[in-house]
Amino acid sequence: MTAAVSLQNASRHFGPVKAMDAVDLEVAPGEFFAMLGPSGSGKTTCLRLIAGFEQPTSGEIRIFGEAVQGVPPYRRNVNTVFQDYALFPHMNVRENVEFSLMLRKVGKVERAREAEAALELVKLGGYGDRRPGQLSGGQRQRVALARAIVNKPKVLLLDEPLGALDLKLRESMQEELKLLQRQLSITFIFVTHDQGEALSMADRVAVFNNGRVMQIGTPEEIYRRPNTRFVADFVGSSNVLPPEFVDGVLGVRKWASLRPESIHVAKSGTAGAAQLTGMVIARSYLGATTRLAIQMGDLLLHATTNSGDDVAVEGEQVSIGFAKDALHLMEDAA
Known part of the structure; x- marks a missing residue:
């Protein structure tokens, strides 16, 4: 089976700084895959390389078998959800969700239909006329998710999307994200520094430190059978x-x-x-x-x-x- 995302000896250096160093990993189609590590460990750099916001210094990145070095983000079949939501405040919710469809010159009627379907998926049906400023943090996060999934990407990248939410809402969104991923059956790659999020949501977890992958495994494997002192101390x-x-x-x-x-x-x-x-x-x-x-x-x-x-x-x-x-x-x- 062709991997949804594959990195082979992929590195990203900024001068003498090795933000990511010789990383090998494969993410299966339809998998909920978490990249876990402290700040500066290389997990977000890895996500940005997959998204196309950064280019590797060396190594290879493939998305469903296609090499994507040099391919710009808009030509990759991936979408990214950011921690800060990145919604347009002057647009209402429906217009925010429709925006990428408009850029692709999708017709107005079809845009509206697809946007409403995406909003229904994230439990925001009927919220299309509201402005982002009229929504709670959790609702804005759902709009960002709807905007990402409306394009039906093969891979959805999530860069610490729950980090700005309070504990109770974050726990609720963890459950909703997992249910949404199962419903959509698309590959989710989730970046977090919160080991609780990674263990509770992911099918497999890659633990990063100092730009390298320390261990990849199921949450139970990572928790019960850590390879190194760092993994044992960081995870749980x-x-x-x-x-x-x-x-x-x-x-x-x-x-x-x-x-x-x-x-x-x-x-x-x-x-x-x-x-x-x-x-x-x-x-x-x-x-x-x-x-x-x-x-x-x-x-x-x-x-x-x-x-x-x-x-x-x-x-x-x-x-x-x-x-x-x-x-x-x-x-x-x-």
Whole structure:
């Protein structure tokens, strides 16, 4: 099967700065693919290369098998949704959605029909006569989505489109985006620095750092089996344990990841293949769970426990247990 998007040894350098360095990845047709990483990791540069806003310094980019180096954005069968919406304030909602169709000289009646269908898809039917300034942030984001999908692109690129929304609305839009992607059956490539968004929405995730792809996998693979210390620490909350500690538990001198939810904490003894003691130095109530910071000699561990349990308080000694197979061994690379 021909990949929807393929990058082969693709790089983008700005003088001595390697914004993206020798990236290889393939996105399948109809896949919801997330590019995740901190600011400056290369994920947005990668998106801009696919969109055509930047050209690669070296390497190859293909969209459904067609090499697109040097091809301008308007000639690529992709559309981009930006974080700032980029709506025209002097146009109403319908005119914003119709705009690209007008540039393609689509007839007025057909433009109106296609725009209304796109607005219905994003649950904004009947909003066509309103101005962007009369809409909420979530509604403006939906207009931007409608404007992007009205062209029926093969690939939809989303550059941190939920970053400006408040938490409750962002969570709601995550669900709507995933449902919309399934309904349209087109390829979504979503850029975010929020690991929660990536894990909850994507079929697969590429984790970027320092211009390179550190790991590609399903959300479960990325979370449970990180390749490197960076992935373990960045994706979710993990205890990255040094080789000296791991050697004492498993007899292997390698870095390992131990997720906080895999640690059992009790005031006096706890079941588990490994059992240690430490002191609670911080406690954070998170609703359903409580997060504990536990000092164990020179090592600081984080554990999560159900808030309904008898949770230890700050300054209290606790026993710490975990199953040996909860330790995930990683490569030596950072």
